[in-house]
Amino acid sequence: MAGIELRNINKIYGNSFHALHDLNFDVRDGEFMVFVGPSGCGKSTALRMIAGLESISSGELWIGDRVVNNVDPKDRDIAMVFQSYALYPHKTVRENIAFPLLMAGLPRAEIDSRVTEAARILELTALLDRKPGLLSGGQRQRVAMGRAIVRKPAAFLMDEPLSNLDAKLRVQMRAEIASLQRKLNVTTVYVTHDQVEAMTMGDRVAVMKGGVLQQVDTPQNLYNRPENMFVAAFIGSPSMNLYEAVLNGRTLTLGNNSFEIPDRVFGYRPSLDGAFNRPVIVGIRPEHMNDAAIQPSSAEISAPVTLVEALGSESMVHLKIDAPWVDAGDPDAVADIGVEKAAVARFSPKSSVRAGNVARIAVDADELHFFDPDTRTSIW
Missing domain, CATH: 2.40.50.140 (Nucleic acid-binding proteins)
Structure with a gap:
């Protein structure tokens, strides 16, 4: 596990659009941190910068005890769960979960052990030989989670992973993800536009607007002691x-x-x-x-x-x-x-x-x- 720290992070695109302004905060080791804000506020950009999928215009990004500004995504020891699940339709659940371990060259016995354990945790054991087309949305999301879990990464990054699910399933899955994160105790950064999701899942919540961090605090403090009017109106x-x-x-x-x-x-x-x-x-x-x-x-x-x-x-x-x-x-x-x-x-x-x-x-x-x-x- 590892903490994540953003020090004066800026993102300026080639057209001079300033997407992130002096982003400063830390995600503690084992913490569940949620980025929340309206569309276009910069939360997904910040997550992609942590993942290494977006370059950093200025500032320093630390994962654990090293600066990773110029470290390739594959070498950052993070696992990302996307909104789209990104499963291989021609592979079984077992093969989808095992794929990152095969790419890493782990021994077959180690791969089988990790896949079996992830399937047990996520209640996917009975589905290991099915293909994604035969699964429900919630089951596919659990497969995507399983593929992240087996890597035993230093941190999980999740980009609106529940947005494709219906309202009832979203409630169920957010409880499952929060419970799973606490069980694994892995540093997690989770992006959502849904403030109810943010308040129910996060140990702390970072509220963003227009590329500027408005407040980072516990859900209860955001509700009781908002620092400004935007946070007050957005939370609740x-x-x-x-x-x-x-x-x-x-x-x-x-x-x-x-x-x-x-x-x-x-x-x-x-x-x-x-x-x-x-x-x-x-x-x-x-x-x-x-x-x-x-x-x-x-x-x-x-x-x-x-x-x-x-x-x-x-x-x-x-x-x-x-x-x-x-x-x-x-x-x-x-x-x-x-x-x-x-x-x-x-x-x-x-x-x-x-x-x-x-x-x-x-x-x-x-x-x-x-x-x-x-x-x-x-x-x-």
Whole structure:
């Protein structure tokens, strides 16, 4: 096993496109690190640079105790699992798993032993003599994993390996991959655009946007203490609701609604204290809003209901809050008050609100997030 470290890594293509900007972070030995971000953010480029499939414009890439900038992919002691599985259709499962060992020239007895063990771990023993065309998507993905496992590499690299699977199978396979990684204790870098996948699988998660690393932290810290508005909105599903507001002492004014912020909030966000008529961007997660008729709160707002999605265990209630909505993705895109953008709240399934009602909404003021309108960073 080995750790991976990226030191001031940049990637600039021939057309002067700057794909990665001063990427700095480490993946600890045995850690499951997830790269997450929207399409085009640079996460797959970073992974391919670790694999040696993309050149490094500047900076240093360390795997273990050596710089590997100019080391061929085959000599980096890593195994990569691709989105497409990349199985040989004319070979059996046994032959697909054994292939990298044959190329490495290992003795036949060693190859058979490793293939048998990988098949046992991945529950593929009964399928060893089948060809990929006779396997389900999940089984093919396990074969691709088996081919990586038998190499006993220093690190696994996985590029959106579950994106071709249906929703139910994705949930099953992400649990299997996370369990397998912990069992093998192999350093793993995993790329996905799905933040739910990132939060459920990673020991730590690296959030990227526009080729710039936004934050690296544990899933819980990303949720509780995002460093900026982009991370706050990207982590969590449905996304955090973001609005322009004004803080005047202990009173928060959100459009035509006002309520008091508890003193304890200023205890763990001291930079908010003493503000008078201070413009802020306030973030409210859907799970921190409920029907005030069911769960009363001292912090309450009202808003027209535009849509109710009853999901059985909860209701997703879409609300037209009378305040300027803020786009977390584009630093220059602050909406005017007239923009039609609904907030989303997770209401109890016992709520009787319907589209067309004006709902009374209980806000958990302890869980509000505050951001500076100019820097778009969290206020603590």
